Amino acid sequence: xxxxxxxxxxxxxxxxxxxxxxxxxxxxxxxxxxxxxxxxxxxxxxxxxxxxxxxxxxxxxxxxxxxxxxxxxxxxxxxxxxxxxxxxxxxxxxxxxxxxxxxxxxxxxxxxxxxxxxxxxxxxxxxxxxxxxxxxxxxxxxxxxxxxxxxxxxxxxxxxxxxxxxxxxxxxxxxxxxxxxxxxxxxxxxxxxxxxxxxxxxxxxxxxxxxxxxxxxxxxxxxxxxxxxxxxxxxxxxxxxxxxxxxxxxxxxxxxxxxxxxxxxxxxxxxxxxxxxxxxxxxxxxxxxxxxxxxxxxxxxxxxxxxxxxxxxxxxxxxxxxxxxxxxxxxxxxxxxxxxxxxxxxxxxxxxxxxxxxxxxxxxxxxxxxxxxxxxxxxxxxxxxxxxxxxxxxxxxxxxxxxxxxxxxxxxxxxxxxxxxxxxxxxxxxxxxxxxxxxxxxxxxxxxxxxxxxxxxxxxxxxxxxxxxxxxxxxxxxxxxxxxxxxxxxxxxxxxxxxxxxxxxxxxxxxxxxxxxxxxxxxxxxxxxxxxxxxxxxxxxxxxxxxxxxxxxxxxxxxxxxx
Ligand SMILES: [Zn+2]
Numbered sequence: 026x027x028x029x030x031x032x033x034x035x036x037x038x039x040x041x042x043x044x045x046x047x048x049x050x051x052x053x054x055x056x057x058x059x060x061x062x063x064x065x066x067x068x069x070x071x072x073x074x075x076x077x078x079x080x081x082x083x084x085x086x087x088x089x090x091x092x093x094x095x096x097x098x099x100x101x102x103x104x105x106x107x108x109x110x111x112x113x114x115x116x117x118x119x120x121x122x123x124x125x126x127x128x129x130x131x132x133x134x135x136x137x138x139x140x141x142x143x144x145x146x147x148x149x150x151x152x153x154x155x156x157x158x159x160x161x162x163x164x165x166x167x168x169x170x171x172x173x174x175x176x177x178x179x180x181x182x183x184x185x186x187x188x189x190x191x192x193x194x195x196x197x198x199x200x201x202x203x204x205x206x207x208x209x210x211x212x213x214x215x216x217x218x219x220x221x222x223x224x225x226x227x228x229x230x231x232x233x234x235x236x237x238x239x240x241x242x243x244x245x246x247x248x249x250x251x252x253x254x255x256x257x258x259x260x261x262x263x264x265x266x267x268x269x270x271x272x273x274x275x276x277x278x279x280x281x282x283x284x285x286x287x288x289x290x291x292x293x294x295x296x297x298x299x300x301x302x303x304x305x306x307x308x309x310x311x312x313x314x315x316x317x318x319x320x321x322x323x324x325x326x327x328x329x330x331x332x333x334x335x336x337x338x339x340x341x342x343x344x345x346x347x348x349x350x351x352x353x354x355x356x357x358x359x360x361x362x363x364x365x366x367x368x369x370x371x372x373x374x375x376x377x378x379x380x381x382x383x384x385x386x387x388x389x390x391x392x393x394x395x396x397x398x399x400x401x402x403x404x405x406x407x408x409x410x411x412x413x414x415x416x417x418x419x420x421x422x423x424x425x426x427x428x429x430x431x432x433x434x435x436x437x438x439x440x441x442x443x444x445x446x447x448x449x450x451x452x453x454x455x456x457x458x459x460x461x462x463x464x465x466x467x468x469x470x471x472x473x474x475x476x477x478x479x480x481x482x483x484x485x486x487x488x489x490x491x492x493x494x495x496x497x498x499x500x501x502x503x504x505x506x507x508x509x510x511x512x513x514x515x516x517x518x519x520x521x522x523x524x525x526x527x528x529x530x531x532x533x534x535x536x537x538x539x540x541x542x543x544x545x546x547x548x549x550x551x552x553x554x555x556x557x558x559x560x561x562x563x564x565x566x567x568x569x570x571x572x573x574x575x576x577x578x579x580x581x582x583x584x585x586x587x588x
Pocket of ligand 1: 468
């Protein structure tokens with residue numbers, strides 16, 4: 026039997042090679058060019074600032090966390106003013122303001138001075154390169170609070186310099202998960218309000234690893250097929266009751282859809298699974314000091330275990346949207362995750378913020394990913410269309426401008442004397458197969474994505490600023506699967522619809538939240554506006570996104586001053 030099969034295969038292969046020779050001779054390349062095929066490559070590189078690393082040129086503290094070594098005289102696990110430390114000149118060489126400043130891993134997103142004391146799981150830069158013909162689009166998700174296209178010494182412009190132009194990368198979309206248990210990549214969470222929490226050498230390290238991840242993904246592209254799917258809490262109860270709004274800020278609107286893109290290679294093997302869901306990754310809250318990527322860690326781990334390949338988690342329109350257990354806890358809230366009870370204990374409204382609970386939340390999100398994959402459809406890719414437009418507008422958040430002037434934030438260029446601080450970023454609309462991707466440079470309120478007209482709050486007419494309504498963006502996306510890359514390529518804070526934007530006031534103690542006219546009905550003060558670079562972000566983004574999708578600027582009042 027064995028002999029027979031060998032003979033058959035020899036006959037077959039000689040027949041095939043004879044056929045190929047004839048085919049090649051008869052069909053010159055210019056007459057029958059090779060068919061362009063959709064290709065995908067992926068790479069994941071840990072960016073955790075912990076322990077020895079071949080590409081780490083900075084110092085390591087006694088705990089193993091990277092940072093300037095210090096003598097912890099009072100044994101509280103962090104550097105306190107007055108404690109001796111080794112001021113690494115490498116940081117000062119990158120940012121002159123670092124001289125005499127303690128540089129280390131301050132965790133961002135809650136209060137100041139939360140220095141990391143150890144590592145629980147990794148932070149990642151996970152890159153997917155999508156290729157069709159001459160187009161090579163890199164999508165990179167990083168487990169940090171936010172990143173920038175034009176920061177003073179780090180960010181996308183620096184990363185581009187580290188990438189070999191021969192790789193032919195057309196565009197790079199960097200999106201941050203907005204992890205609140207990650208190193209300060211913005212500057213606002215250092216020792217105190219006026220101290221830059223960024224660690225210059227570490228930011229340069231992140232840039233290098235992102236460039237490496239893109240390079241590896243670009244070098245490993247292979248012929249691929251794409252599958253698209255989505256689900257929501259009705260179809261996937263495992264994600265029901267997971268999203269809340271900060272202190273219950275109205276309207277109760279969420280982007281409840283979880284979307285997936287799965288790329289498979291030869292013999293159906295998974296190359297990558299892109300997961301797009303919409304809430305703040307901050308389930309470990311403000312007292313944790315161990316480095317972790319929060320619930321996306323367990324999502325990715327479970328998805329990779331079951332499906333193989335690399336899982337890439339991307340946060341979408343997460344403005345005002347928190348993970349359950351955060352600031353808007355009610356006694357009837359969901360407390361059961363992955364089959365286990367995590368009761369509300371703190372003052373009867375807050376759970377214990379444990380890794381066990383965070384992982385259980387992640388596994389429940391992963392179950393929804395499997396639901397979406399089980400219903401997913403194959404989608405042929407016959408091109409990758411990339412449309413982009415610049416978004417430029419003056420900043421009007423006085424707190425941001427003050428911190429920029431003090432060098433605490435480095436998230437833009439300092440303007441010439443007498444000129445305004447500018448927000449300069451991009452909006453992308455990408456189409457491939459039945460998928461469309463829109464990017465948003467901050468924490469987009471879901472109302473702005475779904476259309477303010479349909480989703481606006483109606484509880485308090487007195488609160489309406491009378492600013493014109495922004496155009497809906499989702500309704501203009503004409504492909505079946507509508508993805509949102511949040512905080513991409515920048516994080517300019519909350520993108521709050523104009524009719525509901527009540528600006529904070531500022532004094533020496535910092536921003537003071539505006540009171541809602543319906544405060545007496547229990548409506549919270551307007552927190553998000555204190556963390557929004559401009560009151561004009563929502564109309565500027567929505568009008569530009571709509572014009573990219575429609576091919577022309579909407580004729581709406583909100584879009585009149587948007588160029
Ligand atoms: Zn946020």
